[in-house]
Amino acid sequence: MKQSKGFSILLITGSFILMLGLILASVRFGYQQTSFIQIVRSFTAFDGSNAHLVIQSVRIPRALIAAAVGASLAVAGVLMQTLTKNPLASPSIFGVNAGAGLAVVIGVTLFNVTSLHSFALLAFLxxxxxxxxxxxxxxxxxxGLSPLQLTLAGAAMTALFGSVTQGLLVLNESALEQVLFWLAGSVQGRDIALLWTALPYIAAGFAIALFFAPSFNVLAMGEDVASGLGVKTGMLKIWIGIIVVLLAGGSVAVAGPIGFIGIMIPHLARKLIGIDHRWLIPLSAFLGANLLLLADLVARYVIMPQEVPVGVMTALIGTPIFIYIARRVGTSS
Structure with a gap:
């Protein structure tokens, strides 16, 4: 569905405002009750109280990380679906999650790595x-590098990395205890320093994606058409791979493997704004941020005072949507 420029701007602006509202709600609500006045005073008159410490050291980092990770995964999903022509493509189909998980497990089992910062570096690698x-x-x-070959290669590497990871965890139960929460995907308890470490890579990924947005529009029409119009499709595919590493790799490094956002959000964004990547990329970023922020808010209340890892929550939301998309693809093929 193609939308006018004015409507597209309005839609993106509305999604951005909603994201700001959800960030504020993420800082406001949770097991430790805080008020909007306390939030303001934690900036203007910080007094070291428990409420101010929770706001500054827990809630704000959590909200910012959720927004950045959700946006990154959504945009990575858009580009992977454009590249592979596979409506079910997401960062996990390229083995990003599985490769990151295996690196972390190897670090824990073979090198006794224990810190979240080390987990982040290993995950990115x-x-x-x-x-x-x-x-x-x-x-x-x-x-050459065809969409089908990429999809099959991604599935093969995901299975390989996943099998090796499971084997290492079976042999080392103590490692399982250390990485289980990270492998579930979570924005809880993450240090803001993790985000600042990954943010330059994530920002570079967004900038490159927006720069190549017109070329992505041509690639979406088909590789033969793109080649005929002078687009160097091979180099463009490599750039997409680089962007996916920067966005999805940075996200996994910060929050662990969180699934389904890269599948769900691209479909929703295309329904709302069309297939022009100049608009699709920013809208997907804000929608992805909104989804993860909302999922994290809900995760706090499901089994309070305990919390459900947000990766589990996105899986609960995403599984029926994944089945719907898969069935629709199956009936249309």
Missing amino acids: GAGIAIVAVFGLGSLDRN
């Missing part, structure tokens, strides 16, 4: 290696 492996394996076909 694992995500990068996974993308390189998938692109390398997908390029072995004589026809």
Whole structure:
């Protein structure tokens, strides 16, 4: 569905305002009750009270991380679906989550890594290696780097990384206890320093994605059409791989593997704004941020005073939507 420029701007602006509201709600609500006045005073007259400490050191980092991670995963999903022509494509299909998880598990089991900052570095490294492996394996076909080959290579590497990860965890139960919460995906208890570490990479990913948005529009019309119009499709695919590493890899490094956002949000955004990536990318970013912020808010209240990992919550939301998309694709093929 193609929308006018004015409507697209209005839609993106509304999504941005909603994101700001959800960030404020994320800071306001939770097990430790706080008020809007306390939020303001934590900035203007910080007194070291428990409420101010919770706001500054727990709630604000959590909200900002959720927004950044949700936005990154959504945009990575958009580009992967554009590249593979697969409506079920998401960062996990390229083995990003599996590669990051394997790197963390190797660090814990073989090198006794325990800190979240080390987890983040290992996860980013694992995500990068996974993308390189998938692109390398997908390029072995004589026809070059085709969407089908990429999808198959991603599925193969995901299965391989996942199997090795499970094997290592079976052999080392203490490692399972250390990484289980991270593997479930969560924005709870994450240090804001993790976000500042990953933010330059995430910001670079967004900037590159917006720069190549017109080329993505041409690629979406088909590889033959894009080549005929002078687009260097091979180089463009490599750029998409780089963007996915920066966005999805940075997200996994900060919050662990969180699924389904990269599948759900691109479909919703296309329904609302159409397929023009110049508008689709920013709208998907804000919608992804909104979804993860909302899922995190709900996760706080499901079994209060305990919390459900937000990765579990997005899976509960995303599974029926995934089934619906899969069924629709099956009936249309």
